[in-house]
Amino acid sequence: MAVDVIMPKQGLQMTEGTIISWMASEGDSVQEGDPLFEIETDKLTIEIGAPATGVLLKILSQEGDVVPITERIAVIGEQGEDISELIAQQQSGPEQDQPTEPEHTEGPKTVQPAGEPAEQVATGGSSRYASPRARWKAEELGIDVSSIQGTGPDALVIEQDVLQYAQQAPKATPLAKRLMQQSNTDMDSVQGTGPRGKIYSRDLVSAEPVQPAAAQPEDTIGKLSGMRKTIAARMRESLDTAAQAVHRVDVDMYEAVRLRKRLKAAEIAVSFNDIIVMAVAKSLRKHPNMNSAFTDDGIITYGSVHVGVAVALDEGLLVPVLRNADSMSLHDIHQETRRLGEAARSGTLLPDEMTGGTFSVSNLGMFGIDSFTAIINSPESGILAIGAIVEKPVVIDGEITVRPICQLSLTYDHRLVDGAPAALFLQEIKKMLSNPYLLL
Amino acid sequence: MSKKKYAVAIRDVIAEEMRSDERVFVMGEDIGALGGVFGCTRGLQKEFGTLRVLDTPISESGFVGIGIGAALTGMRPVIDFMYLDFVYVAMDQLLNQAAKLRYMYGGRASLPLVIRGQQGVGRGNAGTHSQSIEAFFTHIPGFKVVMPSNAYDAAGLLRTAIRENNPVMFIEHKALYIQTEEVPDDPDFMIPFGQAAVKRSGSDATIVATSLMVSRALEAAERLAEEGIEVEVIDPRTLIPFDIDTVITSVKKTGRALVVHEAHKNNGPGSEIASQIMEKGFRYLDAPVARLGAKACTLPFSLVLENAVVPSVEDIIQSVHEICYH
Numbered sequence: 001m002a003v004d005v006i007m008p009k010q011g012l013q014m015t016e017g018t019i020i021s022w023m024a025s026e027g028d029s030v031q032e033g034d035p036l037f038e039i040e041t042d043k044l045t046i047e048i049g050a051p052a053t054g055v056l057l058k059i060l061s062q063e064g065d066v067v068p069i070t071e072r073i074a075v076i077g078e079q080g081e082d083i084s085e086l087i088a089q090q091q092s093g094p095e096q097d098q099p100t101e102p103e104h105t106e107g108p109k110t111v112q113p114a115g116e117p118a119e120q121v122a123t124g125g126s127s128r129y130a131s132p133r134a135r136w137k138a139e140e141l142g143i144d145v146s147s148i149q150g151t152g153p154d155a156l157v158i159e160q161d162v163l164q165y166a167q168q169a170p171k172a173t174p175l176a177k178r179l180m181q182q183s184n185t186d187m188d189s190v191q192g193t194g195p196r197g198k199i200y201s202r203d204l205v206s207a208e209p210v211q212p213a214a215a216q217p218e219d220t221i222g223k224l225s226g227m228r229k230t231i232a233a234r235m236r237e238s239l240d241t242a243a244q245a246v247h248r249v250d251v252d253m254y255e256a257v258r259l260r261k262r263l264k265a266a267e268i269a270v271s272f273n274d275i276i277v278m279a280v281a282k283s284l285r286k287h288p289n290m291n292s293a294f295t296d297d298g299i300i301t302y303g304s305v306h307v308g309v310a311v312a313l314d315e316g317l318l319v320p321v322l323r324n325a326d327s328m329s330l331h332d333i334h335q336e337t338r339r340l341g342e343a344a345r346s347g348t349l350l351p352d353e354m355t356g357g358t359f360s361v362s363n364l365g366m367f368g369i370d371s372f373t374a375i376i377n378s379p380e381s382g383i384l385a386i387g388a389i390v391e392k393p394v395v396i397d398g399e400i401t402v403r404p405i406c407q408l409s410l411t412y413d414h415r416l417v418d419g420a421p422a423a424l425f426l427q428e429i430k431k432m433l434s435n436p437y438l439l440l
Numbered sequence: 441m442s443k444k445k446y447a448v449a450i451r452d453v454i455a456e457e458m459r460s461d462e463r464v465f466v467m468g469e470d471i472g473a474l475g476g477v478f479g480c481t482r483g484l485q486k487e488f489g490t491l492r493v494l495d496t497p498i499s500e501s502g503f504v505g506i507g508i509g510a511a512l513t514g515m516r517p518v519i520d521f522m523y524l525d526f527v528y529v530a531m532d533q534l535l536n537q538a539a540k541l542r543y544m545y546g547g548r549a550s551l552p553l554v555i556r557g558q559q560g561v562g563r564g565n566a567g568t569h570s571q572s573i574e575a576f577f578t579h580i581p582g583f584k585v586v587m588p589s590n591a592y593d594a595a596g597l598l599r600t601a602i603r604e605n606n607p608v609m610f611i612e613h614k615a616l617y618i619q620t621e622e623v624p625d626d627p628d629f630m631i632p633f634g635q636a637a638v639k640r641s642g643s644d645a646t647i648v649a650t651s652l653m654v655s656r657a658l659e660a661a662e663r664l665a666e667e668g669i670e671v672e673v674i675d676p677r678t679l680i681p682f683d684i685d686t687v688i689t690s691v692k693k694t695g696r697a698l699v700v701h702e703a704h705k706n707n708g709p710g711s712e713i714a715s716q717i718m719e720k721g722f723r724y725l726d727a728p729v730a731r732l733g734a735k736a737c738t739l740p741f742s743l744v745l746e747n748a749v750v751p752s753v754e755d756i757i758q759s760v761h762e763i764c765y766h
Contacts, residue, residue: 133695133726159726
């Protein structure tokens, strides 16, 4: 009874092997377990014993052939046994369902890619050490550096070894090549997952049932706009230079709400923001230490009060400046803030209208933000962050009552102003907002 | 362009700078009446007089001190050392004062001081007249350290040095003074510090060489090319600041590097350069970075022995073979 000698699978990753040598010739008697042939995989070189005792009737794959695993490479049987039928099966046996192609009549030899050199026979095991450059090149080429035999000192793998290995590495395994031939698949259309994109049979299997991966949005990188760059640089610079500290206070806006209603009834439109800007401007006039800037040459105390008002655009943030805000009426503040806001949105703001501020305010109340910490618009001394006006229970004269409360957060530069004077400034704003008639 | 010897290029730049800037003056031993032992100040006293071309006593510490004071108060002194070995006499003034004053004054003072002179082998001048001093000045922060390897670079770098507001150690080489090259006539021709020159392009190994060793590296490269090894030769031109980017770009291409200088190999500037190559280009290396420098012994009087102590063309070829695993 004839026994097949097959290309054995040595290790999980093995898909093919190269026959390096036969230790017996056709017609020789072989003993089960005695070395029969030597193969090389991409990991090792190993001797394989005969699977049975008998006569080596036929060698189907010659030295140098690259053969997929489990493929028959020889037949062992009894002297004189007729194996012609068995060998004929070779042509259609393993692939009975597939249309037979003429190339297959030559047996496993056809898996040897025409014109491609057989895998180089390694002279020994692989190297333990590789130069950093060899590792770098191997990584770039997708080659496992440990599978390369080094030619440097002490078998060090060097760049040259990697490049040489890369040149010799076949682009597809023989099995994959045959599968591609059968299915008329163009080699270029298959994405190999092996080293350097070498195509394995599993790549074809996975390529067949076309399963587009669930469309996952990819990461994108957008070019930085000039505005984004400026904002980024100025925010970073502010945090890098100023010693920023924050005070927070709740302000009862009851009277401010009433004032606004009355003005509205008289058809004078003002916003809470306008009232707060006015309170800030007047308070700055009373607290000149907050209307200042820190420089290496000394502290600049500004003679004028110019209040910046942050305006959010889709592209980013602009801070147009209300000049001499402390001497403006509430109506003036309202008109000027509106004009600057519209100019900012239409892109017609002049450079002069965006510079020269001595203090800024930023309002996120319209987004329902209770409270936030703003970053100082350098080189100003501070910025007031205005939260939403929310009705809250408060205790007044020992009784719980509901009042419109707005939280103000003052970020100030501690290099310029200490905690106590900054607190006095915020207290002043609170006083004016609690009793807005002081503003008039 | 004019064909000039290295020493003449030095003298001409000093003269041109003295003509265009009256704050520039020179000081040193035997530089006036004699015109310098190597002719680097020849004719200057005749043109500019004894107040701007000062012959000093043999007192290095003293005249460096005068130079520091003059520089701090607005002058632009160029101090001539007959042999740079003599800087050791003035080390306190140079490394404790000049190198540190700008820092000590919080950056508010400038110190436009040029120390220049020649060093190295070639004349059998023995232990105290043949040394290479750059390692001391690249170790202590404060000096810019310049090492021109040819007349062209000498002219462009010296003008940059004289117009620089920090102290500059300008290191010439006695064996290069007769080196002749085309030098631009432009009275504003300057080579910026920190810009290496790729003297020869190659794909197999990178040699970083300074001063006299640049010509030896180039000769070695020619001979290696005959064997099929193409060497890239880089002259950093200034050690402080050092153009590591050009070196790394080259090592990325070649995978191998050799640093050659005439200063002693032990703790020499090549140690720093090799370290930087390994820090910034480790993954590009196919072999350890090699170094060549003078052996750890006093420079001999005998020319035969002197040649044996400093790296030769043969040493460079052998070292390149080693890093190329030949």
